[in-house]
Amino acid sequence: MFSRIHWRACGLTLLGSGILAFGLFNIHAFSGITEGGVLGMTLLLYHWFHISPSISGFIMNFSCYFLGWKVLGKGFIVYSAIAGGGFSIFYTIFEHIGPFWPHLADYPLIASILGAIFVGVGVGISVRAGGAPGGDDALAMSLSKLSGCSIQWIYFISDIVVLLLSLSYIPLHHLVFSLLTVILSGQIIGLMQKNIKKTYSSAAVRSSRSVFMG
Numbered sequence: 200m201f202s203r204i205h206w207r208a209c210g211l212t213l214l215g216s217g218i219l220a221f222g223l224f225n226i227h228a229f230s231g232i233t234e235g236g237v238l239g240m241t242l243l244l245y246h247w248f249h250i251s252p253s254i255s256g257f258i259m260n261f262s263c264y265f266l267g268w269k270v271l272g273k274g275f276i277v278y279s280a281i282a283g284g285g286f287s288i289f290y291t292i293f294e295h296i297g298p299f300w301p302h303l304a305d306y307p308l309i310a311s312i313l314g315a316i317f318v319g320v321g322v323g324i325s326v327r328a329g330g331a332p333g334g335d336d337a338l339a340m341s342l343s344k345l346s347g348c349s350i351q352w353i354y355f356i357s358d359i360v361v362l363l364l365s366l367s368y369i370p371l372h373h374l375v376f377s378l379l380t381v382i383l384s385g386q387i388i389g390l391m392q393k394n395i396k397k398t399y400s401s402a403a404v405r406s407s408r409s410v411f412m413g
Contacts, residue, residue, distance in 0.1 A: 204277060208328040212278050215324030216285035216332055222317020224293040230303050230310035235358025235381045236335035237263065239365055246368045260334035267337035270344050271329075278330030279337060286332050311376040312383065319387025326350070327392060351389025355382060 226232070237259045244250045267275050303310045322336055331337035338357065343350040358381040362374055 204274070208278065209281055211328040212282045212325050212330045213285040215321045215326075215328065216282050217289040217321070218317055218324065219321030219332055220286050220289035221293055222314055222321060224290055225299050226303060226310055226314040226317060229298055229301055230307060230314065230376075232307075232310060232314050232377050232380055235361040235377075236338075236354075237333065238335075239358075239361040243361070243364055243368070256334075260337075263334035263337040263341070264331070266341045267331060270341040274329060275331070275337075275340070278325075278328060279332075280330075282325045282328075282330035282332040307376045308379075311379045315380045315383030315387065318380070319384035320391070322384070323388040323391030326388060349389050350392055351385045354385030354388060358382070358385065 237256060240259065241256045244255045264276070264279060267279065322332060325332050326336055326340060331340055335357065339350050339353040342353045362378055362381065365374060
């Protein structure tokens, strides 16, 4: 059943998940930078409607992954499971190690740029290998496939919509650096999609529809 899974792509997916987990723990968690996408929407729903993020997050992530399965095939689910599981493991490891830059909140501009680099590179590697570490990524990959629009613009539109809605309860000056982060990270992901040379990971993306099928 797994004959068409590219193990190098699995390794790249884990590498991307590790980079993403490092950035989210060491930068986002200590700098106060918020997010767009599914995470930002769960916080918005909790504030206005008191819906627990554990419920809204599960529903939205499940819906995004289901769409990804329908659009991108069974291989997408396999690589996404590796990406998501790898992220959880790496994040737990970094929690036990402790923060590298605990005072990064004092430098929000640096935190925004570094956060964008780690998120953009980490997600970019995983997405190019064919997996989505989070529901946002599954949604972006699916909509990019369906619409033919570059993936960075899918990220841009979805993040901007959520951040603009978040202005209903978060002051503008608190969202400026978050806006910078999500814009830069989305562009980095798009650039990686275009410019990285073809590897087994890109072959995995092309063959994701046919995994388990022949």
